[in-house]
Amino acid sequence: MEGLRNTVCETRVYTEEVKTHEHAYGQLTFPLEGSMCLDTPSESVLLQKGSCLYLPPACSHSFSSPGRNRFLVLDIPSRFLSDVTGKGGAAVTLKMDDRWKSLSQLFLREAEEAPNGEASHPVEHLVRYACGILPKSASPSLEYLQLHFAEPLTTTQLAAIEHYHPKYYIAWFKKMTGHTPTSYILQLRMNAAKQLLRETALPVSMIGQEVGYAYAGSFIKLFSRSEGMTPQQYRRGFR
């Protein structure tokens, strides 16, 4: 349709591996065949049938798959996402309930009918509906964490962002995320470190600094506890 090409959304099918990248638009991914491992700074997600994944704009990520897979990917321009999880936020895994199953079938039909990625008016309406049922904006402190996990952070600072007492903030944070602020930050840092170990030749001490540890000793100890191996062993195992 004239004027809508590559501007509203793009639907396509993935079968290849994709290296770390980010983009200005949001993305919905529906598994069709096989499974796929998605890495973001905050988590690693194994995506397979029964769930779908929402990636907010500017969320750094990479895909990999142990075997053949097929995924439907829907690019969503940020103008559709004003009240959804904010720029640079975390990926969200969604259970494929009846609404998402129906939506994925409709998106798939569109992809098959317009394999060049051209979007139609009906797709625009579907996208608006999908955005309406996506999770709403994360809290300010969670969004702050996503962007500043490599900086020195205290729960007092984070509590101040939410205007809570630090003690109450920890309980509130745990209710929101299932983690304490410290373990959540640790998870963010370890995922970022694993990505750097896999994709760069930077020395371990440098990677520790990159993800927020001034001392290599602290980084190695925490990495070993978290992953069951030292950073060097992780890098060797990956290569």
Next chain:
DNA sequence: AGATCCCGTAGGAGTGTTCG
């Protein structure tokens, strides 16, 4: 029910040293 405070404990962060 939501928010704050006190206190004891576990574990995270920093530092120095050893090892390969």
Next chain:
DNA sequence: CGAACACTCCTACGGGATCT
């Protein structure tokens, strides 16, 4: 020289009590 280890200090966390 970079990685790993051992140790100390301090902060985060949890439990329980209290206040609004």
